Amino acid sequence: MESTTAAFRENAAKALGDSKLRDALSKLTDGFPARRREAIARLPEFDALRDAARDIKDHVLANLDFYLEAFEARVIEAGGTVHWCRTAAEARTAILRICKTAGAKTVTKGKSMIGEEIAINEHLEEHGIEPVETDLGEYIIQLRNEPPSHIIAPAIHLSKEQVADTFREKHRHLSPGRSLDEPRALLDEARGELRRKFIGADVGLTGANMLIAETGSIVLVTNEGNADLTYALPRVHIVIASLEKIVPTLEDATTILRVLARSATGQEMSVYTTFCTGPKRQDDLDGPDEFHVVLLDNGRTKMLGGEFHEMLRCIRCGACLNHCPVYKAIGGHAYGWVYSGPMGAVLIPNLIGLEETGDLPNASTLCGKCEAVCPVRIPLPRMLRTWRQRQFEQKMNSPAARAGIRAWAFLARRWWLYRMLTGPVIAVLGRLGRARGRFRYLPLAGGWTKLRDFPAPEGGTFVAQWHKARRREGRT
Amino acid sequence: MTVGLFVTCLVDLMRPTVGFATVKLLRRAGCKVSVPKAQTCCGQPAYNSGDNPDARAIAEKVIEAFEGFDYVVAPSGSCAGMIKHHYPSLFADDPEMAPRAVALAGRTFELVSFLADVLKVENLEAAYDGIATYHDSCSSLREMGVKEQPRALLAQVRGMTLTESPESETCCGFGGLFCVKYPDISGRMVDAKVDDIIATGADTLLAGDLGCLMNIAGRLHRRGSNIRVRHIAEVLAGMTERPPLGEPAAKEKPEKEAG
Ligand code: SF4
Numbered sequence: 190m191e192s193t194t195a196a197f198r199e200n201a202a203k204a205l206g207d208s209k210l211r212d213a214l215s216k217l218t219d220g221f222p223a224r225r226r227e228a229i230a231r232l233p234e235f236d237a238l239r240d241a242a243r244d245i246k247d248h249v250l251a252n253l254d255f256y257l258e259a260f261e262a263r264v265i266e267a268g269g270t271v272h273w274c275r276t277a278a279e280a281r282t283a284i285l286r287i288c289k290t291a292g293a294k295t296v297t298k299g300k301s302m303i304g305e306e307i308a309i310n311e312h313l314e315e316h317g318i319e320p321v322e323t324d325l326g327e328y329i330i331q332l333r334n335e336p337p338s339h340i341i342a343p344a345i346h347l348s349k350e351q352v353a354d355t356f357r358e359k360h361r362h363l364s365p366g367r368s369l370d371e372p373r374a375l376l377d378e379a380r381g382e383l384r385r386k387f388i389g390a391d392v393g394l395t396g397a398n399m400l401i402a403e404t405g406s407i408v409l410v411t412n413e414g415n416a417d418l419t420y421a422l423p424r425v426h427i428v429i430a431s432l433e434k435i436v437p438t439l440e441d442a443t444t445i446l447r448v449l450a451r452s453a454t455g456q457e458m459s460v461y462t463t464f465c466t467g468p469k470r471q472d473d474l475d476g477p478d479e480f481h482v483v484l485l486d487n488g489r490t491k492m493l494g495g496e497f498h499e500m501l502r503c504i505r506c507g508a509c510l511n512h513c514p515v516y517k518a519i520g521g522h523a524y525g526w527v528y529s530g531p532m533g534a535v536l537i538p539n540l541i542g543l544e545e546t547g548d549l550p551n552a553s554t555l556c557g558k559c560e561a562v563c564p565v566r567i568p569l570p571r572m573l574r575t576w577r578q579r580q581f582e583q584k585m586n587s588p589a590a591r592a593g594i595r596a597w598a599f600l601a602r603r604w605w606l607y608r609m610l611t612g613p614v615i616a617v618l619g620r621l622g623r624a625r626g627r628f629r630y631l632p633l634a635g636g637w638t639k640l641r642d643f644p645a646p647e648g649g650t651f652v653a654q655w656h657k658a659r660r661r662e663g664r665t
Numbered sequence: 666m667t668v669g670l671f672v673t674c675l676v677d678l679m680r681p682t683v684g685f686a687t688v689k690l691l692r693r694a695g696c697k698v699s700v701p702k703a704q705t706c707c708g709q710p711a712y713n714s715g716d717n718p719d720a721r722a723i724a725e726k727v728i729e730a731f732e733g734f735d736y737v738v739a740p741s742g743s744c745a746g747m748i749k750h751h752y753p754s755l756f757a758d759d760p761e762m763a764p765r766a767v768a769l770a771g772r773t774f775e776l777v778s779f780l781a782d783v784l785k786v787e788n789l790e791a792a793y794d795g796i797a798t799y800h801d802s803c804s805s806l807r808e809m810g811v812k813e814q815p816r817a818l819l820a821q822v823r824g825m826t827l828t829e830s831p832e833s834e835t836c837c838g839f840g841g842l843f844c845v846k847y848p849d850i851s852g853r854m855v856d857a858k859v860d861d862i863i864a865t866g867a868d869t870l871l872a873g874d875l876g877c878l879m880n881i882a883g884r885l886h887r888r889g890s891n892i893r894v895r896h897i898a899e900v901l902a903g904m905t906e907r908p909p910l911g912e913p914a915a916k917e918k919p920e921k922e923a924g
């Protein structure tokens with residue numbers, strides 16, 4: 190997917206001006222976070238589980254080569270194939286080759302962020318193969334030709350009215366007079382459309398929530414069951430996954446499942462959890478004839494052992510987005526690439542470089558809510574700050590911003606100079622502001638006073654007043 | 666016990682009353698309070714902008730100025746958090762400074778938690794006529810573990826009713842330089858915060874960090890609200906003669922009549 194991250198400020202301004210988006214995002218406040226809170230309240234050992242999930246991921250990252258090779262060996266034993274891909278381009282080529290060999294015309298797809306990352310849909314279309322998204326949210330945004338705005342709820346930016354309009358426009362063969370007022374009607378209509386596609390598909394392409402080294406299985410978690418129809422009906426199943434999705438054992442996978450859905454949607458478990466191991470076996474009633482795992486690096490191994498190592502623990506639950514006040518203000522599209530929210534702001538510069546993505550680590554108050562809810566305890570604020578450090582070292586921020594910071598720091602190191610300069614400014618502001626107690630406009634603080642008044646200072650500084658009083662006490 | 670008061674640049678420049686209230690609270694609880702002259706800012710603007718060399722240079726000055734006290738107390742979770750959590754990491758690779766940073770961090774507290782957890786203040790003897798709601802500033806809450814302490818202390822204030830906002834833990838959008846760099850995003854966040862505060866029906870907003878308070882007061886006033894905004898120290902110390910943040914000094918005796 191092309192990045193529009195360089196235009197973050199414009200994207201954000203557009204988002205802030207979009208009242209439909211504002212309504213849609215306000216659902217977030219009482220939706221996912223509230224349900225997460227309730228789910229956790231019912232599970233006293235939740236924090237211990239988070240530690241366990243973190244430790245599993247840390248262990249696997251420290252032994253990544255070992256577990257990936259073990260996984261490959263089990264996949265081969267089960268009759269499948271693993272395709273190791275360093276880059277997005279290699280993954281696209283591998284997937285296209287499998288589709289071509291299978292003579293595919295239609296590919297059904299489960300929701301996959303890696304699919305978005307490598308822009309597989311565009312690539313398949315260019316080569317005459319029709320990709321069909323089967324997750325309801327993904328299906329909607331595919332019809333609208335939009336990228337996802339949330340890693341687990343790709344169409345969260347839309348209202349049901351907007352979805353109804355899209356369906357009317359795209360499903361022309363259906364009666365124009367039909368009622369699409371209820372979410373149920375929308376769901377039924379999408380289901381009807383998708384049913385035909387499921388049956389006609391030649392290849393099913395899914396992501397994977399986890400890869401299990403012990404068994405060579407992949408884990409699929411959905412609420413709609415669409416991934417099951419996607420992988421089980423066509424002749425060929427392709428799994429696309431990035432390599433940090435690996436966990437050692439089935440037991441480990443269940444530990445992570447226990448924190449995943451609770452963190453994401455506040456469910457105890459997602460509605461469908463499926464473990465797929467290899468293609469159809471002799472006695473199986475259904476399942477694919479071929480099972481391919483396309484294993485993608487795309488910059489992950491570069492993060493290993495570095496300052497962003499812990500980001501590879503991410504299980505893509507979306508909790509950090511759901512709880513981020515900046516995400517709630519501007520939505521996911523403003524971030525300009527596949528990922529968004531705090532995890533996106535840390536990950537995107539890792540994957541596509543800091544040059545174009547400089548706003549992302551800065552557009553955060555470092556409020557720490559993301560780290561507080563992350564099921565695998567990723568220190569997201571620390572990492573955002575690390576990116577800022579890199580920017581500062583490489584002189585990537587604006588000269589004016591750098592000069593401002595350095596000037597303040599210069600003063601802050603020289604308390605006498607600081608006192609000499611700040612004292613008179615504060616005295617003047619105090620006098621000017623006394624009558625109203627605040628300013629509606631202040632030169633050099635236009636950003637602040639556009640939306641807020643600026644409280645007037647009292648007029649004298651604390652330290653000066655304190656020491657003056659002490660001197661006086663000393664004399665008397 | 667000796668306490669070095671790190672008053673913070675915002676309190677020093679904008680609202681000295683908070684500093685005096687802090688001193689009063691600490692003295693009443695038996696502390697010997699000093700205010701080192703050589704204090705300015707904790708270095709957080711530089712640190713959060715990625716300018717670690719400058720942040721370190723400022724931190725060295727703070728460490729020098731405050732090393733001699735039993736405790737260092739700041740009426741701000743954000744600045745106390747900077748000293749407590751971020752100074753040690755700034756000097757992690759500096760064998761000379763690291764132990765000094767760690768030692769200072771161990772003695773540094775945010776005011777409200779210091780009063781409640783260390784001094785175990787009871788019987789505050791403060792009164793306030795109003796319904797207040799308390800905003801949990803991000804650093805106080807998530808870096809300094811301040812949650813129950815302000816509630817426990819406010820419960821000792823006669824005449825005050827405390828009403829909770831369900832969103833009291835959500836960031837107000839201040840974020841230091843964030844509100845200058847992204848004023849519109851910050852504006853949307855503080856608007857949501859102000860909605861929540863108004864919805865509580867409180868007539869007073871309290872918090873332990875002046876940055877958040879200035880941001881929220883600024884938006885409340887722009888929206889025409891007359892909710893009174895104060896630092897929690899003012900209320901706990903019973904020092905509410907000065908008008909609330911951003912309100913005119915009209916209540917003071919008019920100077921003209923005197924002359
Ligand atoms: S960073 Fe943590 S909270 Fe955010 S998506 Fe990843 S696992 Fe979930």
